[in-house]
Amino acid sequence: MTDTDSGQPLPTSPPETIDAFFERLGATAEHLPKRLKQFADFIAANPDRVPVSTVAELAEGADVQPSAVMRFCQEMGFSGYSQMQKLFRSDYSQKWPDYATRLAKLRDHGTESPSALLAEFVEVGRSSLENLLTTVDPIALQQAVDVLARAETIHMIGFRRAFPVTSYLAYAFEKMNVPAVLHSGIANINMEHLIRPNDAVIAVTFAPYTQMTIDMATQARSNGADIVAITDVVTSPLARLKAIQLLVSELDVGAFRALSASLSLAISLAVSVGAQRNRI
Secondary structure, three states, X not given: OEOOOOOOEOOOOOOOOHHHHHHHHHHHHHHOOHHHHHHHHHHHHOHHHHHHOOHHHHHHHHOOOHHHHHHHHHHOOOOOHHHHHHHHHHHHHHHOOOHHHHHHHHHHOOOOOHXXXXXXXXXXXXXXXXXXXXXXXXXXXXXXXXXXXXXXXXXXXXXXXXXXXXXXXXXXXXHOOXXXXXXXXXXXXXXXXXXOOOOEEEEEOOOOOOHHHHHHHHHHHHOOOEEEEEEOOOOOHHHHHOXXXXXXXXXXXXXXXXXXXXXXXXXXXXXXXXXXXXXX
């Protein structure tokens, strides 16, 4: 059976777990029609909305028509939205902690004082760290360590909010004598020519994705380098590069997001790589 919009064969059975759902989503997202891709991105960024929302509410949140929600469910192998929601309700609570209620209570009783704001950032940081244990696939993490440990040189690419992550990785690798290059973009100096086929790239970008990071990672991939992506959702633009994806969900306070989980992942990755290179 083939979907008339995407031209791709529809799955014959629904995914049985949340992990299987996101694995299928990552594999099919790039082939979806525009509106279904838009909804896929929304679900990937807001999976906690599915167990508690109606079709109309999700459609409004993603700015698509309800019919797009139903077509998306069929693309993913479900008979309808209720079947997909049932999966999320049965499996999701075991995968991600319920931070929303706690954070809402914190905000309700808070003020605009610096101490109250600090408390909010501490709360979302704690929740982001708890999420990290479930959003990062242990198999993908080990694959990333294996690739980076055998690379001749590791290149870090990430700008704007992602730059603290790549610069911290560069600092950690330097302390462990791991050959690494930080692509900073300072003075518009382009060092892409340094990326060789036996090298590996750590590309870090979060929505809204930085085009320079995507372009440089794409060029690195065409040069034959392996790509490890630290990003937020399985439908990230880096997915089409067949990157090893390490997913991080950073919660926000208003429009501001800290990097608690991202930096924890970065140091874990760097230390693991350093230790494995010493054993090779």
